[in-house]
Amino acid sequence: MRQKDRNVHTIGIIFRKTPFKETSLILEVFTQELGKISVIAKGIKREKSKDLGLTEILNELELVLHKTNEWYILKSATLIKSHLFEVDFKKNILMQAAVEIYRQLIIPEEDSKKLYDLLIKYFNYLKQVNINGIAIFWRFLLRVFVILGIELNVTKCVNCKKQKTDFMGYYPQKNGFICKNCYRPVLKNSIIKISDEVTSIFSNIYQIGNILNKIEISKSTINQINRIFLIHLSEHFHKRFHLRSLEMY
Numbered sequence: 001m002r003q004k005d006r007n008v009h010t011i012g013i014i015f016r017k018t019p020f021k022e023t024s025l026i027l028e029v030f031t032q033e034l035g036k037i038s039v040i041a042k043g044i045k046r047e048k049s050k051d052l053g054l055t056e057i058l059n060e061l062e063l064v065l066h067k068t069n070e071w072y073i074l075k076s077a078t079l080i081k082s083h084l085f086e087v088d089f090k091k092n093i094l095m096q097a098a099v100e101i102y103r104q105l106i107i108p109e110e111d112s113k114k115l116y117d118l119l120i121k122y123f124n125y126l127k128q129v130n131i132n133g134i135a136i137f138w139r140f141l142l143r144v145f146v147i148l149g150i151e152l153n154v155t156k157c158v159n160c161k162k163q164k165t166d167f168m169g170y171y172p173q174k175n176g177f178i179c180k181n182c183y184r185p186v187l188k189n190s191i192i193k194i195s196d197e198v199t200s201i202f203s204n205i206y207q208i209g210n211i212l213n214k215i216e217i218s219k220s221t222i223n224q225i226n227r228i229f230l231i232h233l234s235e236h237f238h239k240r241f242h243l244r245s246l247e248m249y
C-alpha cells in the first residue's frame, strides 16, 4: 500500500453495492489490508461509464482509492476476476453465504489478509465441486473460526477430551460436542441433539473433498449443522448471526 499521494492501492472484492444519489454507487468492499471498507464510486452510473461493469457483486479488483476523512473514493479499478461468472445457482448461494457471514463479522485488520485469502481459496475450490458443496462451506467456516481464535473442535468430546465419532449433541455453553458415553439425562436441556449423520460429516470434514461424491447429506443434517455454526458465532460475539442466503439451498 502506497500513500505518497494520499492514494491507496489495494486489492478487494465487492460484497455489496447500493445506489447513492443519481449517478453514484456506494460499494462495500472487503480488502486484503484494510478489512471491510465503504467506497464511493462517483458518477459511475452515468452513460458511457466504462467502469460500471466492474462493480458487479463478487468481482475482485485492483483498486486505487482516494482517502478523505470519512470515505474512500474510487479513482480507478482493474478487474482481476469475476467470481460469479458462469457459476451455477447452488454455488452462487454457497458463495453468498460466505459473504453473508463475513458481512456480519467485525474483521480485525490483522486478520484481514488471512480471511481474504481463505475466501478466495474457498471460491476457487467450490467451483471444482459437483455435488454437496455445502460441506465445503462448513469446512470453510471451521477455518474462519480458527483464524478468529474461536475454533470449534468437531472431533473431540468437550467432557472426556477424547477423539470421538459418536456424539450425542452440541453443548453451546462448552463450545463443543459431547459424546454418548459422557452424556447424562440431566444435560437434556443444555444440549442440542445431533444425528449420527451429523457426527459422521464432522469426523470426515477435513477430508470431505475426497468423498463428496460418495455421501448424501439430508435436509435435516444441513439444518442441524448450520444451526450449530450460527449458535457458535452468537455465543462468541454476543449477537445474533443469520444465514438467509442458505434458505434457498
Ligand SMILES: [Zn+2]
Pocket (backbone or CB within 6 Å): 157, 158, 159, 160, 161, 162, 178, 179, 180, 181, 182
Ligand atoms: Zn466424552
